[in-house]
Amino acid sequence: MDQSQPMPSRVHVTEVGLRDGLQNEARHLSTEDKVALVRALVAAGVREFELTSFVSPRAVPALADAAELVAALEDVQGVHWSALVPNVRGAERALAAGVDSVVLFVSASQTHNARNVNRDIAASLAGFTEIARLLEGSGVEVRGAIATAFGCPFEGDVDVAAVGDIARAFVDLGARRVSLGDTTGMATPPLVTERIRHLREVAPSLSPTLHFHNTRGIGLANVMQGLSLGIARYESSIGGLGGCPFAPGATGNIASEDLVYLLTEMGIDTGIDLPALIEASGLASRLMGRALPAQVSRAGPRLSLSDGDAVATARG
Amino acid sequence: MDQSQPMPSRVHVTEVGLRDGLQNEARHLSTEDKVALVRALVAAGVREFELTSFVSPRAVPALADAAELVAALEDVQGVHWSALVPNVRGAERALAAGVDSVVLFVSASQTHNARNVNRDIAASLAGFTEIARLLEGSGVEVRGAIATAFGCPFEGDVDVAAVGDIARAFVDLGARRVSLGDTTGMATPPLVTERIRHLREVAPSLSPTLHFHNTRGIGLANVMQGLSLGIARYESSIGGLGGCPFAPGATGNIASEDLVYLLTEMGIDTGIDLPALIEASGLASRLMGRALPAQVSRAGPRLSLSDGDAVATARG
Structure with a gap:
């Protein structure tokens, strides 16, 4: 653990389930279903979304419904909508759709980036x-995302200097945030x-x-390490939506x-209501037609106590 | 995080899958299958087992095969065999079977203990x-285990003083170790x-x-906290065997x-070889006839790299 920074008292959680979660799922949600899920998440207190990709x-x-999704959420106030864009064409579409920020993404490993x-x-x-030039003066923020920042499934270890070099390039592009x-x-x-x-x-x-x-x-063990370093921004996906297409059973985000x-149990404020978030996860599970890997949605919050008789029977 | 104790450089992992893992499983393993699993775990470097219960x-x-299981492993050297005992009769059976230690267990909540x-x-x-009197001079160590030490599914929060009172009682019984x-x-x-x-x-x-x-x-997030407090002993179950009979889908240990x-990734020595442990988990999964919740056994160790072509195909 590193104590050079204090543990944050407030953490910002960005919901990436609609983007990172859905992009590899076999079942495609309708725009209407996505909107219902986003609204349930907003009702739970989620205020930052990586909503889609303009790919x-x-x-x-x-x-494929990136623009329609952003348009359908136009009435929602006080929420930051972010979207991935791979190229100028995507940035033009994102700009026209009216997102708050675009995320430019690149891998820290050559093989993964090439693939x-x-x-x-x-x-x-x-x-x-x-892309940055296109967005200048538009009011749309440019953010960076570095894929395979902790290792590449093809190359193995990724040099920390490669991550640092890309981060510096994002600074030159005017970014104030980078996601690892x-x-x-x-x-x-x-x-x-x-x-x-x-x-x-x-x-x-x-x-x-x-x-x-x-x-x-060990995803949450890594969060513990991040917290001990004073990092106050994390990305996650509702229900643990997503996964890895080439590792069956492996969870995603x-x-x-x-x-x-x-x-919440650590006394860190997220602005998000856990029971309402669990309800949103239930909706995500119904929409996807399967159980999702999240544990808290199965077990309930810590003090959701058991009915004694039911337990006695089950222990039989 | 608490820095009053240094992070341990060596951690002792006690395998409880044969006991806590199997006790609630619908499928009952034969003694022969349990022995095969234990031998695979020993081959991976596991040296401490909570092997069974004399209940x-x-x-x-x-x-039910507690004594037969201990007997069938008599030839295995350099391994500590522990077993739960609920009463004097169980302690007599454990003593006769030849375990190295008995674990006396009690809940920190009255309702859970009663049930x-x-x-x-x-x-x-x-x-x-x-029980302690019975074991005096036998060479069999007495250990304590406090169930519901962090909360009770019936009562909710458990007063830390209740845990401390039981711990002191275990000291009076001659125990040097207590499991929370x-x-x-x-x-x-x-x-x-x-x-x-x-x-x-x-x-x-x-x-x-x-x-x-x-x-x-958040099991491994809690381990991170334990490590930051200098705690060097943890119990876990191969594959995450087990679960909770009254919460379907909820994982156990x-x-x-x-x-x-x-x-291992944190540079902490366990004496256990991860690939061999993953093999043992594969055996546990085959014996139970189902996928187990452990993640590393699905995804492979960190540097088990992907075959490029297979990935390209899967990404489609």
């Missing part, structure tokens, strides 16, 4: 310059410490967000309700 | 005196800190073991391979 509908059909967006890291960064993506669940507490310390050295103006996957079961449960 | 075979039929062993806490503790059981997954990082600090005050001669369930997804993965 090619052919590449990610589940998110994901078919170009090398330098070419991705060069493309970002054009644990794309396939390779983050560990020592890697969290190493990467955060390095970013604080090379890009001190950036506020880092931690985006963990629970692929190997850490579940929003498990994260909010942990933070 | 009434009618109450827990899955563990579990049909008597109040004082009556449980009084019974322990007789998170029976239904109600432990949180602040409760871990509160309970450990209290035990260090009122029973400083006791070495506490932390026994977490992952019912609400934290999974041994997820725990060992976390500790």
Whole structure:
């Protein structure tokens, strides 16, 4: 643990279930169903969303309704809507749709970046310059996201310097926030410490967000490490929606309700109401037609006590 | 996080899957299958087992072969075999079977203790005196286990003083170790800190073991808290075997391979080989005829890299 920063008393949770959660799911939700889920999350107190991606509908059909989704939520006030954009065309669409921020994403490993967006890291960064220019003066914020920031499923370990170099490039683009993506669940507490310390050295103006996957079961242990480093921004997905298409049974993002449960029990304010969040997770589960990996939604909050008779019978 | 104790460099993991894991499972393993699983775990480097319970075979039929199991493992050297005993009769059977230690268990909440062993806490503790007398001079160690140490599914919060009072009673019985059981997954990082600090005050001669369930997804976050407090003993179950009979889908104990993965990645020595442990988990899954909740066994260790072509196909 690192005590150089105090534990945050307030944490910002960004809901990424509609984007990272849905993009790999076999079942595609209608825009109407997505809107219902978002509204349930907003009712629970969620105020920051990574809502969708303005990517090619052919590449990610589940998110083909990006513009319609943003439009359908126009009446919702006090919420920040963010969307991923891969290129200038996507940025133009996002700008027209009326998002609050665009997220420019690149992998810290060449192999993953090539497989994901078919170009090398330098070419991705060069493309970002054009996007940033397009958005100048639009009022739409530019944010960065670094995929495979803790390891690459093809290359293995990822040099912390590669993460730092990309972070500096995001600073040059005018970004104030960068998300470190644990794309396939390779983050560990020592890697969290190493990467955060390095970013604080090379890009001190950036506020880092931690985006963990629970692929190997230690997503919330990594959050504990992040908290001990004073990090107050995390990304999670309702119900733990998502997963990894090439690792059956492996979970995807850490579940929003498990994260909010942990933070709330630690006395850290998230502005999110846990029972209402669990209700939203129930809706997500019904919409997807399957149980989701989140634990708190199955077991209930800590003090949801058992009915004695039912338990006695079950122990039989 | 609490920095009053240094992070341990070595952690002892006690495997409780054969006891806590199997006791509630619908499928009962044969003694032969249990032996095969134990041998696979020993081959992976596991050296401490809570192997079974010497309880009434009618109450827990899955563990009816307690004596046969201990006998079948007589040839295994350098391993500590522990077993739960509820009463003098159980202690006599455990003594005859040849275990290394017996675990005396009592709940920190009256309601749970009454439902579990049909008597109040004082009556449980009084019974322990007789057991301790029986074991005097036998060479069999007496250990304590406190169930519902972080909360009771019937009563809710459990006063830390109740845990401390039981711990002191265990000291009087000659115990040097006590396990704090998170029976239904109600432990949180602040409760871990509160309970450990209290035990260090009122029973400083006791070495506490932390026994977490992952019912609400934060089992390993609680381990992180325990590590920050300098606690070097944890109990877990292979594959996350077990679960809660009255909460379908809720996981039971934290999974041994997820725990060992976390500790190993943190540079903490467990003496356990992760790939071999994952193999043992595969055996447990085959024996139980179902997927187990452990994550690392699904995803593989951190640097088990993907085959590029397979991934490209899966990403479609």
